[in-house]
Amino acid sequence: MLFKLFLLLEKTLMLLPASMRKGFFSLLARTGYLISSRYKKVSHQNLDFLFNNTLTQEKKEEITRYAFKNLAFNFLHAMELRRMSKEDLQKKITIDNIEAVDRVHREGRAVIYVTTHYSSWELGGASIGAFIEPLIAVYKKMKNQKYETWLLQARDRFGNISMEKTSVVKPLVKNIKNGLACGLLIDTNINEKEGLIINFMGKTLRQTSTPAFLARKFNAAIIPVTIRTDDEQNYTLMLFDEIKVDCTEDAAADILKATQAQADWLGNLIREEPKFWFWLHRRFKNDHPEIYS
Numbered sequence: 001m002l003f004k005l006f007l008l009l010e011k012t013l014m015l016l017p018a019s020m021r022k023g024f025f026s027l028l029a030r031t032g033y034l035i036s037s038r039y040k041k042v043s044h045q046n047l048d049f050l051f052n053n054t055l056t057q058e059k060k061e062e063i064t065r066y067a068f069k070n071l072a073f074n075f076l077h078a079m080e081l082r083r084m085s086k087e088d089l090q091k092k093i094t095i096d097n098i099e100a101v102d103r104v105h106r107e108g109r110a111v112i113y114v115t116t117h118y119s120s121w122e123l124g125g126a127s128i129g130a131f132i133e134p135l136i137a138v139y140k141k142m143k144n145q146k147y148e149t150w151l152l153q154a155r156d157r158f159g160n161i162s163m164e165k166t167s168v169v170k171p172l173v174k175n176i177k178n179g180l181a182c183g184l185l186i187d188t189n190i191n192e193k194e195g196l197i198i199n200f201m202g203k204t205l206r207q208t209s210t211p212a213f214l215a216r217k218f219n220a221a222i223i224p225v226t227i228r229t230d231d232e233q234n235y236t237l238m239l240f241d242e243i244k245v246d247c248t249e250d251a252a253a254d255i256l257k258a259t260q261a262q263a264d265w266l267g268n269l270i271r272e273e274p275k276f277w278f279w280l281h282r283r284f285k286n287d288h289p290e291i292y293s
Helices: 002-014 018-035 037-050 057-081 086-092 099-106 121-131 145-155 169-177 210-218 251-272
Strands: 093-096 111-115 135-139 161-164 181-185 195-200 203-208 221-229 235-239
Touching: 002 018, 002 057, 018 037, 018 057, 037 057, 057 121, 057 145, 086 093, 086 121, 093 121, 099 111, 099 221, 111 121, 111 210, 121 135, 121 145, 121 181, 121 221, 121 235, 135 145, 135 169, 169 181, 169 210, 181 210, 195 251, 203 251, 210 221, 210 251, 221 251
Parallel strands: 093 235, 111 181, 111 221, 135 161, 135 181
Antiparallel strands: 195 203, 221 235
C-alpha cells in the first residue's frame, strides 16, 4: 500500500514543471535536516574524524545541510531518469577528459570505473552508460525489494546492467575478459574480509581491493570517475587518468599500491569540495566504531 502511494506521488510530481519538483525535494531536504538529529550527528562525527576536529561548527552545519540536499536530489534524479530521454540527459551533462577512456579502448582493454557517493551519483552512473559505454554496476542488495526494482529501472535505463554483489563475480569476470566495462564503488563500509588496510586522509581504513585485483589479473584499466555541479542544473562528469596497476612478482604489493592510489584520489576530492560527499552514513563503523559512540 505504501509503495503504491509512493508511485502515485511520483506520477503527480512528474506532471509538474522541473522547477517545482526541485523545490519540493529542496523542502524535503530542509525538513530532513531540521528533524533528523541522528544523521546530523553522524555527519558531524564523520567530518570531525576526517578533518581532525578542525572545522568550525558553522562549516560542519553548512556541509551537513548540503548533504541532505544532495541526497534528496539524487532521489529526484532517479525519479526523473526513469522517464528521461537520452537527449534530455545530454542537456544536463558535460563530459571532461573522455580521452582517458579513449586511450584504453584503443588498446583493446576493458575499463573498471571507480566510483563514489559524490554529488549526483545517479546522474553520473546513467551518463556513463548513455554517452560512453554500458557497464555492469555492482550494488548491495536493498531491504525493500519493490524500491530496489524501482531504483534499478532508473540506473539501467541507458544500457547499464545492475548486478547484486553477492552473485556478481563470475559474470563480472566474464564480461571484463570480453572487454566490457564495470563500475565499482570504493567508499562503502566493508568488513575485514573484503578489503585492504590503506591510509585515507591520514586514517587507517579498509577499502575494497577488487578494482585493483581485477585490473591486474585481466589487464583492465582503472578509471576514476565522479560528477559535480555549480548550479544543480548542469553537471560535469569528470573522468580521471588511468590508475596504473603494476604487475611485478609481488602481486599483493601491486594491488595494495593501486588500492592506495584510489584512496588518495577520493581523499583529494573530499578535501577540495567536501560538501559533495555523502556524509550521512556511518562509513567508518567497522574500522573506527569509537567515533560513533
